[in-house]
Amino acid sequence: MSADGSSARHTGDISMGYPACRGSERGPTSMVKKFIKEAVSRSAESDDDRRKLASMTDPTNPAARSPDGSGPSDATILNFALNLEYLEAEFYLRATTGQGLPDEMTTGTGTRGEVTGGGMVNFSNSVVRKFAREIASDERQHVAFLRSALGEHAVSRPAISLDTSFTAAATAAGLIKSGEMFDPYANDLNFLFAAFLFEDVGVSAFKGAAPLLSNKTYLDAAAGLLATEAYHAGIVRSALYNEGMIDDAVFAGVQKLSDARNSLDGPVDDDQGIGTSAEANLIPTDANGIAYGRSAQSVLNIVYLNASPANSGGFYPSGLNGDIAMSGGAAS
Numbered sequence: 215m216s217a218d219g220s221s222a223r224h225t226g227d228i229s230m231g232y233p234a235c236r237g238s239e240r241g242p243t244s245m246v247k248k249f250i251k252e253a254v255s256r257s258a259e260s261d262d263d264r265r266k267l268a269s270m271t272d273p274t275n276p277a278a279r280s281p282d283g284s285g286p287s288d289a290t291i292l293n294f295a296l297n298l299e300y301l302e303a304e305f306y307l308r309a310t311t312g313q314g315l316p317d318e319m320t321t322g323t324g325t326r327g328e329v330t331g332g333g334m335v336n337f338s339n340s341v342v343r344k345f346a347r348e349i350a351s352d353e354r355q356h357v358a359f360l361r362s363a364l365g366e367h368a369v370s371r372p373a374i375s376l377d378t379s380f381t382a383a384a385t386a387a388g389l390i391k392s393g394e395m396f397d398p399y400a401n402d403l404n405f406l407f408a409a410f411l412f413e414d415v416g417v418s419a420f421k422g423a424a425p426l427l428s429n430k431t432y433l434d435a436a437a438g439l440l441a442t443e444a445y446h447a448g449i450v451r452s453a454l455y456n457e458g459m460i461d462d463a464v465f466a467g468v469q470k471l472s473d474a475r476n477s478l479d480g481p482v483d484d485d486q487g488i489g490t491s492a493e494a495n496l497i498p499t500d501a502n503g504i505a506y507g508r509s510a511q512s513v514l515n516i517v518y519l520n521a522s523p524a525n526s527g528g529f530y531p532s533g534l535n536g537d538i539a540m541s542g543g544a545a546s
Contacts, residue, residue: 327373
């Protein structure tokens, strides 16, 4: 859908090359690497770990919890986050460079999948292009960081859909009509709608996972990742608000996507749009001004585009790699 309401598909030229990182590659320092290595050795996702985490979807099952009984192991949680970061990195890198992660950043445990769809956006707004490149760089570095933290226990990139999944999501939300195609790379507005689908989910996923982490080094890293994702979400929401002030239909489009997420992730109505031309709602919070979180299972309901329990679908046609792969149910 273009800014004028049309749904014409745009195919831009593909330019190769990765975005330059700001300064040097922002990985952990040698001291932090040592802490992370020691933390991984204490909570690595090993064969024994997998036996203990036999049923992630049953919170009453002791086998699904960490040694202190409070939740899944730290490495399992980080691998869940890595699956999500693969998706975001592939989406943004393709939008800004025309290509995704290099092969050496996609290997690991589990079945390595391919990415379908994606292409460089012919941005008409230089500001959108610039922040899209910055976000792409951040997401690439998130993948590098998590893979470094997990070492040999890092999961490989699962199969990812960046084409039919967006059309299914846009159709379900009522953003387009049945039989039409939604191309997230067609123009600036489509790109922003697609980014909105991801960003709020990423923030709520880290918020929901943070209390489950037992290692302080991991918790500190998760807090940093959460903050970065929140900045990203705020930028995207603000950009969409600016678009809405030009074309009021944008507010309705964002609300449709928010309502669609709400219909998938459970009975609580906590997902929020960006407001209206009369009143902004750029920061989605509860009555106390606090950002809300989602469980891993609720996040999977959204990315699988399925309100029922499932282990694949939507943006992950073959499911996630790792022990957290089964979604919950919207009615539960």
